[in-house]
Amino acid sequence: MQDRQTIINKIKSLKKERNAVILAHCYARNEVQDIADFVGDSLGLSQEAVDQDADVIVFCGVSFMAESAAVLSPEKTVLMPDADANCPMAAMVDVPSLREMKKEHPDAMVVCYVNTRADVKAESDICCTSANAVEVVNSLDADEIIFVPDKNLAAYVAEHTDKKIIPWNGYCPVHNQILEEDVILAANDHPDAEILAHPECRSKVLEDSDHVFSTTGMLNYVKDSSCNEFIISTEQGIMHQLEVENPEKKFYPVSKFAFCSDMKMINLEAVLRSLESMEHVVTVPEDIRLGAKRSLDRMLEVRR
Ligand code: 13P
Numbered sequence: 001m002q003d004r005q006t007i008i009n010k011i012k013s014l015k016k017e018r019n020a021v022i023l024a025h026c027y028a029r030n031e032v033q034d035i036a037d038f039v040g041d042s043l044g045l046s047q048e049a050v051d052q053d054a055d056v057i058v059f060c061g062v063s064f065m066a067e068s069a070a071v072l073s074p075e076k077t078v079l080m081p082d083a084d085a086n087c088p089m090a091a092m093v094d095v096p097s098l099r100e101m102k103k104e105h106p107d108a109m110v111v112c113y114v115n116t117r118a119d120v121k122a123e124s125d126i127c128c129t130s131a132n133a134v135e136v137v138n139s140l141d142a143d144e145i146i147f148v149p150d151k152n153l154a155a156y157v158a159e160h161t162d163k164k165i166i167p168w169n170g171y172c173p174v175h176n177q178i179l180e181e182d183v184i185l186a187a188n189d190h191p192d193a194e195i196l197a198h199p200e201c202r203s204k205v206l207e208d209s210d211h212v213f214s215t216t217g218m219l220n221y222v223k224d225s226s227c228n229e230f231i232i233s234t235e236q237g238i239m240h241q242l243e244v245e246n247p248e249k250k251f252y253p254v255s256k257f258a259f260c261s262d263m264k265m266i267n268l269e270a271v272l273r274s275l276e277s278m279e280h281v282v283t284v285p286e287d288i289r290l291g292a293k294r295s296l297d298r299m300l301e302v303r304r
């Protein structure tokens, strides 16, 4: 077995050889975040996939993210170090069921969360991420919006718009299992801490929080905040960036169960194997790619 430093050195030299960049979501393993060229939220990663001047993107997240990179940058080779890293929420909506819902609401426009497969994006009018969902919905020229697949994010958007939101019944199993009781217990243990929650959490959890942010939104807020302690209601992987960027501040996960096993599938060995063998290449059929690109481009035109 190779030691960690040897693996890191090999990754660095292969990256140069292949003109590759490593993009990692903030829920990725700590050691993967540490070797990444860019760590961010779903919106930031989509933008980086376009902006990076590289031939190869090694995507350390889950498959819908790598797929979005392949949709936006077809001239680059997008690699997923572990092809089995999938988001369970993205699997909760499919095209035939979405078409049925569209038939039931012919005047509605469809906003799909970026946590969806490319064919669902192609079937939607526009994508959104947790960082821009409200702004995307408000940018549309329709009074009714079908919002797929996250019912919790849909409820959050409904609170912040005058439009009628028709939610899908999907959810993130990781965020949905965070309960109001978890927040109350954490707040009792850390009475001076500010509570930051991700909008994939249940409404009750959001109501009990001080602020609601995407993952990058949390990182930005904490950097500028005069508060020194925070309770974090999202997947635990973000604790690493928070601690690296703010060594003087304290962070408490709201629940020890807020852990996404799909996001942890990619480890350093998998990144190295991927760069050595140029696997697993992510491709999207061209007709679906063009439809999904339209939805993603439209989102990227809306300010964050
Ligand atoms: P953001 O990083 O966009 O907030 O997304 C959270 C998430 O659950 C990604 O899978």
Ligand code: SF4
Binding pocket: 027, 062, 086, 087, 088, 089, 090, 115, 172, 173, 174, 175, 235, 260, 262, 263
């Ligand atoms: Fe999907 Fe939730 Fe995991 Fe994000 S944290 S990849 S939304 S299951």
